[in-house]
Amino acid sequence: MRVHTRFTDRHGGVSRPPFATFNLALHVGDDPDAVARNRQSLSSRLDALPFVWMEQVHGDTVRIVKKRAPATLAACDAIVTDCPNLVLAVMVADCIPLLLYDEKRGVVAAVHAGRNGVFLDIAGKTVAKMAETFGCDPADIKARLGPSIHxxxxxxxxxxxxxxxxxxxxAYVNGRYLDLPGMTAWQLERAGLSKKQIDRSPRCTCCDGDYFSYRREGTTGRFAGLVWQTER
Incomplete structure (x- = not known):
C-alpha cells in the first residue's frame, strides 16, 4: 500500500467572507452549496475517491471505518481504517489535524486534537486502537501534525x-501559554513512537493568514487534514 497525506489551506474555493474561500465545514454557518462545491473540488483533485468526515465533538472517541461507512461519522474525534481508496478527513481551525499511518499493516488514521482531545490523550488512544484492532506496532506508526495554533x-x-x-x-506550559503540538508529540512518544517518526508543521494557524483560525477570527471556516492509501 502507498500512503498519501495532505493538508488543505483556505485558498481556492467559492465560500464568501468570513469563510473565504475554501471552507470545508458544514457546521460553521457557511452556505451549504458553497461547502458542497468546495468538497467536490477537493474530491476531484483526489481522483474522486470517497471521503469519510467526522462530526467532531472535542472528545476522545475513536471509531473504526469500514468500506461502506457513511460519509460522516457521528460524535467522534478520530477515525481509523485499513481500507484502501478511502480518504479520512479531519477539519480544524487552530486544533491539530493529526494524521497517523502504518505502511506495514496498511492502516491510517485521522485525529482531531483540540485542547480537550489533547487533555484526554486522544493521540495515545488512537495509537492504542490501531494496535488493538489491526495489530500495529507503534514503532512502525508515523505521525504528521499539520498546521495548528502554537x-x-x-x-x-x-x-x-x-x-x-x-x-x-x-516544557509545554509557559505561564498561561500552552504548546499543544508539543504535548501531542510527547503523548505520541509515550505511546511508543520515536521522535523521528513524528513530523510537526512549523506553521501557526493564528499567525499565518493562509489558514483559518478560530482564535484570530471567531466566525471562520475549517481546513482539513487528509490521509488515505492506494494499492500503488
Missing amino acids: ACCYEVGPEIARIARKNFPE
Whole structure:
C-alpha cells in the first residue's frame, strides 16, 4: 500500500467572507452549496475517491471505518481504517489535524486534537486502537501534525493552565501559554513512537493568514487534514 497525506489551506474555493474561500465545514454557518462545491473540488483533485468526515465533538472517541461507512461519522474525534481508496478527513481551525499511518499493516488514521482531545490523550488512544484492532506496532506508526495554533498564540485561563501544569511536562506550559503540538508529540512518544517518526508543521494557524483560525477570527471556516492509501 502507498500512503498519501495532505493538508488543505483556505485558498481556492467559492465560500464568501468570513469563510473565504475554501471552507470545508458544514457546521460553521457557511452556505451549504458553497461547502458542497468546495468538497467536490477537493474530491476531484483526489481522483474522486470517497471521503469519510467526522462530526467532531472535542472528545476522545475513536471509531473504526469500514468500506461502506457513511460519509460522516457521528460524535467522534478520530477515525481509523485499513481500507484502501478511502480518504479520512479531519477539519480544524487552530486544533491539530493529526494524521497517523502504518505502511506495514496498511492502516491510517485521522485525529482531531483540540485542547480537550489533547487533555484526554486522544493521540495515545488512537495509537492504542490501531494496535488493538489491526495489530500495529507503534514503532512502525508515523505521525504528521499539520498546521495548528502554537504556543506563541495559545493563551488560556488560569484554571486550564493549572490543569496543564499538573498533567504535562513544564516544557509545554509557559505561564498561561500552552504548546499543544508539543504535548501531542510527547503523548505520541509515550505511546511508543520515536521522535523521528513524528513530523510537526512549523506553521501557526493564528499567525499565518493562509489558514483559518478560530482564535484570530471567531466566525471562520475549517481546513482539513487528509490521509488515505492506494494499492500503488
